[in-house]
Amino acid sequence: MNPVAKFYLARVALVAVVAVPLMFFINALLALAAGLLVSMVLGFVLLRKQREAMIAHIDAGVKRRREEKEQLRAELAGE
Template sequence: MNPVWKFYLARLALVAVVAVPLMFFINALLALAVGILVSMVLGFVLLKKQREAMIAHIDGAVKRRQDEKRRLRAELAGDDA
């Protein structure tokens, strides 16, 4: 599975784990807001490996695109010369 999807699904699950129990005690909108804030803090610690895998995945894709763009530009410059 794509590391980006893993990270966002884990983040969503963390929000749900925090917000759903709070909905029994406070307003649903307030519980969701608290869940998002708490998941930001917990996610920073608990989702470190997923975040690093996501960053590496995105960085690899950016590098591949840059290499492809350089290669295509070099081919175009060679054709024009």
């Protein structure tokens, strides 16, 4: 599975785990806001490996596109 999708699914699941139980006690909108705030803090600690995998995946794509672009420019320059 794509690390970017995996990270965002984990982030949404974390928000849901925090917000859904709060909805039984407080307003749904307020519970969602509290869930977002709490999940930011928890996500920083709990989703570290997924975040690092996502960054590595994005970085690899950027490097690959940069190399392809340089190769194309070299071919167009006649080298």
